[in-house]
Amino acid sequence: MSAIPKTEKNGIAVVDIDIDDDDIDAAAGDYIVGSSSKPPSFQGHLDHARVHPKFLHTNATSHKWAFGAIAELVDNAVDEIQNGATYVKVDRVHIIKDNSPALSFLDNGGGMSPESLRKCMSLGYSSKKSKTTIGQYGNGFKTSTMRLGADAIVFSRATCSGKLERLLDPRFRLHRDTISLCQPSAPRFTVLLSGRAKNHRSSTIPIDFDISGHWAEPIIYGSQDDWSAHLKTILEWSPFTSKEELMLQFDDIGLHGTKVVIYNLWLNDEGIYELSFDDDAEDIRLRDEANQGDMKKLHKKAVQLQSHISYRMRYSLRAYVSMLYLKKFSNFQIILRGKPVDQFNIADELNYSQIVSYRPQLAMGSNEAAVLTTIGFIKEAPNLNVSGFNVYHKNRLIKISEKL
Incomplete structure (x- = not known):
């Protein structure tokens, strides 16, 4: 903007601006990303992490300031007001596994289906088309969690087609390749993890649970040994030490909502948590x-x-x-x-x-x-x-x- 009025010393001005997002979208280009309901095979296949083409245009949304990254995650919860969210809780949680602090975000919004969660984990993808939502470009979650810590794990519970789906998704590690566990059909419990994949390639691995009964039953696409190995990897790289402890994380979500836990928080130059x-x-x-x-x-x-x-x-x-x-x-x-x-x-x-x-x-x-x-x-x-x-x-x- 030009010809902007100057402020006197000690003056504060509050401005509310509204940028035409259609112009931004036109500059970014329109891209169509196909979706798939098929769960990837476990046998000899690691599904690669996705990068949406818009990421090339919108990668400038990185964070230098830690509070700016926290605000992005609060924005995600605020955007869920349209889906019934009434709160977001930001808190410190204690990781017993290594006696370290972690940062937790919990909202009671609509939650994410397996397909939505899979897209959320891709870079540059966004399903938010409303002009009232704050997030638009699909980078906020990824850039904000990476700014605050080396790892993040996401739990989300959503009701899809009248059936309850429970999801768990630890995001990719900043210094390790991505392993994720994803994409079931309802009603299933999905677990996604970030860790070190074989051959150091960025990959995703699905692990599903059928929760239509009274307890979660593993859905095995390959062999029982494969499934057990994948669960072992999750427990190795996540803050939790057992499958039961993982599933306990849904107790405070309720019928629907999302919980993000960011761990291995960054240190300052003095080696102290920032x-x-x-x-x-x-x-x-x-x-x-x-x-x-x-x-x-x-x-x-x-x-x-x-x-x-x-x-x-x-x-x-x-x-x-x-x-x-x-x-x-x-x-x-x-x-x-x-x-x-x-x-x-x-x-x-x-x-x-x-x-x-x-x-x-x-x-x-x-x-x-x-x-x-x-x-x-x-x-x-x-x-x-x-x-x-x-x-x-x-x-x-x-x-x-x-x-x-």
Whole structure:
């Protein structure tokens, strides 16, 4: 955009923009991906991981900031509101297997069928065509989980054609080739795993369970030895040590929903987990950012200013998520470490606020829509040295205090 109004010092502006996704889709190109309901054979065959052609166009959606990656996974749950989701729970879980922390996301949306889950695991594929959904390009899940940790395991339960299907899918490891277990017909329980495949090739392996009876029965396409070997691989590379422990993960999902567990979380340059779970029992913090504003080393006035949400949202997930969506949800909660997040709109806290209609001044004849912008001064001005525009797209914060 050009001819953008400048902000005064200590001013915060909130902008909600809407980009025409048809133009983006046209630039990306239209691709048709066929689907198959046939489960791949186990015998001598590893089904390769898929890469959708749009991935070549949309691979720029990677994350440098850990909170940006977390926001992508929260977005997936928010997109499930149209399928009945009423909450997403973000929490730390403890991996007993190696005594390490992991990050968990749980929603009660519609869940994914085996076919949907298989497509979800491909790069660049997206079935989200609605203009109201945040996710569009099929990269968010993959890039966000890779940003936060080396491995992720996904559990999803969906009701398809009146039958309950339960799915488990650990995603590919960043440093190992993909093994996945997938694509049954209902009603089955599917397990997908990431690990090291034979010959170091990126491959997928299906393991199914028939749950039409009172307990899960393995569906064997090859031999019992093959099936047992694949299960052993899952237990070797996942955080869980038994088939029973895997299936227990569905207990907190309910009738439908999805659970993502990201483990082998990344470390910072000092060899410490970059996400801190110990500073606040109701929050998740970025360790390096939080240390830059160590309250113990600051004067009383500085502590007061550093406590402002415009600072805290850079290292406190609770503060950041509170401003992540411009309009408040009516029937949906983001629950962080057991406590709901109170949504916060900084535009409601501005002094001398004004609503300005801004229209980008582009080429002659352009049909850019006007943007309503709320501008004003934060209450702590001029002492608090924060200014810029908070920019929202489809109700979602995409730029923080952007200098324009």
